[in-house]
Amino acid sequence: DIVMxxxxxxxxxxxxxxASISCKSSQSLLHSDGKTYLYWYLQKxxxxxxxxxxxxxxxxxxxxxxxxxSGSGTDFTLKISRVEADxxxxxxxxxxxxxxxxxxxxxxxEIK
Amino acid sequence: xxQLVESGGALVQPxxxxxxxxxxxxxxxxxxxxxxxxxxxxxxxxxxxTIRQDGxxxxxxxxxxxxxxxxxxxxxxxxxxQMNSLRAEDTAVYYCAKYTRAMGVWGQGTTVTVSS
Numbered sequence: 001d002i003v004m005x006x007x008x009x010x011x012x013x014x015x016x017x018x019a020s021i022s023c024k025s026s027q028s029l030l031h032s033d034g035k036t037y038l039y040w041y042l043q044k045x046x047x048x049x050x051x052x053x054x055x056x057x058x059x060x061x062x063x064x065x066x067x068x069x070s071g072s073g074t075d076f077t078l079k080i081s082r083v084e085a086d087x088x089x090x091x092x093x094x095x096x097x098x099x100x101x102x103x104x105x106x107x108x109x110e111i112k
Numbered sequence: 113x114x115q116l117v118e119s120g121g122a123l124v125q126p127x128x129x130x131x132x133x134x135x136x137x138x139x140x141x142x143x144x145x146x147x148x149x150x151x152x153x154x155x156x157x158x159x160x161x162t163i164r165q166d167g168x169x170x171x172x173x174x175x176x177x178x179x180x181x182x183x184x185x186x187x188x189x190x191x192x193x194q195m196n197s198l199r200a201e202d203t204a205v206y207y208c209a210k211y212t213r214a215m216g217v218w219g220q221g222t223t224v225t226v227s228s
Contacts, residue, residue, distance in 0.1 A: 039214050041157070048207060048218040049149075049157060060216060092157055096213045099171045101147075101159035 002027050002095050006104035013083040014112045021107045023076045023093035030073060030097075037097040040069055040078045043106075044089040052091075053078065085111055114138035114217050116208050121222030128198050128226070134191035134208030134219055142166070142186040145211040148193045150204035151221075158204075161193065162211060176202075198226045 003026040013019045029038045040053040051060045053069035056076060066081040080087055088111055093104040120132040134146070148160040161182040162171045170182050181194040191208050203226050209215035 035213075037213055041215070043157075048220055049215070050218070051214055051216045054214040054216075060214075090156075094157075094215075099162070100173045101162070103157045103159065106156045 001100055002029075002098065002102050004093055004095055004102050004104035006091075006093055006107050008107060009105070010108040010110065012110045012112050013080075015084060016082050019080040019083050019087075019109060021078045021091050021093075021109075023071075023078070023104050025074045025076075025095055027097075028073045029076075029095050036072065037095055038069075038071070038076050039094045039096065040067075041092045041094060042087075042089050043092065044086075047089075049092065080109075083109070083111070087111075114210070116210065116217060116219035118206065118208050118219040118222035121206065121224045123225045123227065124198055125228050126199060126226055129194070129196045130198065130224060132193040132195065132206055132208075132222055132224070134193075136189045136191065136208075136210075139210070139217075141184075141189040146182075146184060146191045147209045147211045147215060148182060148191075149207045149209055149215070149218075150202075151207070152201070152204040155204075160206070163191070195224070198224075200226050202226050 005024045007022045029036045036056045041049040043049040057069045068079050090106040090108050115137045117135045147162050163182045179197045183192045205221040207221045208219045210217040
């Protein structure tokens, strides 16, 4: 199974400041089709998860451009350029290059 | 509008069974793989099962194999999760999600509590 490791576990950010979350996979997520199957989700308090970023760096429909994803192979990063109050919640990375699909443990973002 | 609405969650005794449903609208259900994902209280997300468009292939996380069965009825735009031999550790909110390698649309979840 591919293990997804996220850091930090939690971060407290001043509004308007940047934030960054790291996700490392135990195996490369680069598929033979050339795509890298790494995704980022945000679960706001009391809500279902929502897709933010697909295939490392593509913003899902309606996701603000202050969110960006980068990385390759086994190392990935989600960045929020200027954190807003609406960004609080738990962020998860997920791989879908192979079954079982696996999620990172989550990174909780709070506002200072 | 794309909608996924789960139902069927309940309080059930250990060893009992439950069938979850997910009613889908707003997209051509039969064109998409579908997932079940769960979240235990205060814990992270955990993938449970996936089913191909026509039901010809199913995939499960190890700890539900032999106990849970994912299925679908494309004529009724519905996804199901039959859960047998339930254990306390199966207590969670269960979400259905549309799957295209990503899970772009999620339902609101249905709560399963396994307790005596």
